[in-house]
Amino acid sequence: MTAADPYTAGGLDALLGDQPRYRRDQVAAWLAKGVDDPQAMTNLPTALRERLGAAMDDPPRILQVSEADGGLTRKVLLSCGSGDRAEAVESVLMLYPPSSERLAGADSTPPSGRATVCISTQAGCAMGCPFCATGQIGFRRQLTVGETVRQVTVMQRLLAGELGADGGTPLPDGAPDHVTNVVFMGMGEPLANLDVTLEAVRWLHGPFGLSARSITVSTVGLVPGIRRLQALDLPITLAVSLHAPDDDLRDDLVPINRTHPLAELLAATRDYLEATGRRVTFEYVMIDGVNTSTAQAATLRDLLTRHMPAGASHVNLIPMNPTPAVPWHAPPIAAQQAFADVLGTAGISTTIRANRGDEIDAACGQLYANYTAASGRTLPVAVGAAERISGRTS
Numbered sequence: 070m071t072a073a074d075p076y077t078a079g080g081l082d083a084l085l086g087d088q089p090r091y092r093r094d095q096v097a098a099w100l101a102k103g104v105d106d107p108q109a110m111t112n113l114p115t116a117l118r119e120r121l122g123a124a125m126d127d128p129p130r131i132l133q134v135s136e137a138d139g140g141l142t143r144k145v146l147l148s149c150g151s152g153d154r155a156e157a158v159e160s161v162l163m164l165y166p167p168s169s170e171r172l173a174g175a176d177s178t179p180p181s182g183r184a185t186v187c188i189s190t191q192a193g194c195a196m197g198c199p200f201c202a203t204g205q206i207g208f209r210r211q212l213t214v215g216e217t218v219r220q221v222t223v224m225q226r227l228l229a230g231e232l233g234a235d236g237g238t239p240l241p242d243g244a245p246d247h248v249t250n251v252v253f254m255g256m257g258e259p260l261a262n263l264d265v266t267l268e269a270v271r272w273l274h275g276p277f278g279l280s281a282r283s284i285t286v287s288t289v290g291l292v293p294g295i296r297r298l299q300a301l302d303l304p305i306t307l308a309v310s311l312h313a314p315d316d317d318l319r320d321d322l323v324p325i326n327r328t329h330p331l332a333e334l335l336a337a338t339r340d341y342l343e344a345t346g347r348r349v350t351f352e353y354v355m356i357d358g359v360n361t362s363t364a365q366a367a368t369l370r371d372l373l374t375r376h377m378p379a380g381a382s383h384v385n386l387i388p389m390n391p392t393p394a395v396p397w398h399a400p401p402i403a404a405q406q407a408f409a410d411v412l413g414t415a416g417i418s419t420t421i422r423a424n425r426g427d428e429i430d431a432a433c434g435q436l437y438a439n440y441t442a443a444s445g446r447t448l449p450v451a452v453g454a455a456e457r458i459s460g461r462t463s
């Protein structure tokens with residue numbers, strides 16, 4: 070059984086239903102400040118702190134921190150749950166200080182400092198995308214709302230200097246002192262843990278105080294989830310992972326495509342765009358010899374031109390990170406640029422993502438995979454898709 074989750078309205082009621090309203094507000098305010106140890110909630114009576122401590126999940130512990138890009142990228146493996154629910158999840162902190170020279174070749178240079186946290190919504194993932202390290206792990210369990218948003222509050226404390234050496238090396242000069250952006254792009258498919266994702270978005274936008282525009286939710290294409298996200302009526306950014314320009318290839322690279330093929334996915338995406346007024350980002354992982362020919366770029370260009378309003382979408386090309394047990398890699402830079410150039414002929418705005426943290430097992434799920442493999446767990450490996458695709462393209 071999980072402990073009551075005070076990051077949800079229902080969980081707070083369950084924990085504090087017999088208390089006056091202002092006690093609930095006090096607890097909510099502490100949690101929003103990143104204080105999740107009831108003993109540190111100094112304006113609560115001792116008995117209430119003890120009750121909260123007994124009912125709440127243990128605070129997440131940092132199991133591992135890996136740094137890259139001179140400390141601008143920190144990938145953190147966090148514990149969550151205990152007993153037979155004990156798991157580990159990955160979160161990534163990416164710092165974009167103002168005037169950082171390291172950003173010169175990155176996607177875009179932000180006008181002011183930015184601290185973006187990439188969070189997980191599941192331990193492992195059931196979607197089975199064969200190029201993805203998390204897909205190799207398989208599904209472990211859903212995270213709770215608390216386990217999802219506490220990844221953000223841990224990073225908030227890291228930025229505030231409260232974690233000391235546990236948070237890695239000292240922060241670079243000019244680093245923001247608080248979280249400015251959150252992207253739901255870590256382990257798992259956020260819309261496959263939909264209620265938790267929606268609650269987490271509400272909490273980040275509400276008590277935590279992020280603007281909706283600073284929140285991005287990524288999906289491989291769970292159409293019912295996109296519709297529910299739209300119903301939230303918040304201008305959060307939707308990032309749709311396409312990874313293939315046609316249904317045949319996408320059926321293998323993103324197996325949920327067999328349930329929600331491209332035409333259905335793009336119709337839902339277009340509706341989302343029109344309802345929220347937010348430009349949609351399409352993510353496209355570049356896998357050499359699989360989905361990166363100029364003919365495939367032309368197919369993708371025509372697909373987006375057919376289904377999306379002009380100027381309303383942005384394509385983010387992501388050179389594939391090396392992933393254990395996956396026989397693929399990124400194409401040469403010239404091929405990446407040629408692909409982007411074809412999209413540009415239809416005026417589709419495109420960036421080639423500068424891979425953050427290449428030297429720290431950057432692929433989503435990889436830190437976890439290495440950690441669990443080292444502790445003796447077996448990782449299932451998806452090889453069937455690679456064999457099918459290579460059979461079709463050879």
Ligand code: SF4
Pocket residue numbers: 194195196197198201202203204205255256257258289433
């Ligand atoms: S790419 Fe995303 S949805 Fe696909 S297996 Fe990896 S984590 Fe899951």
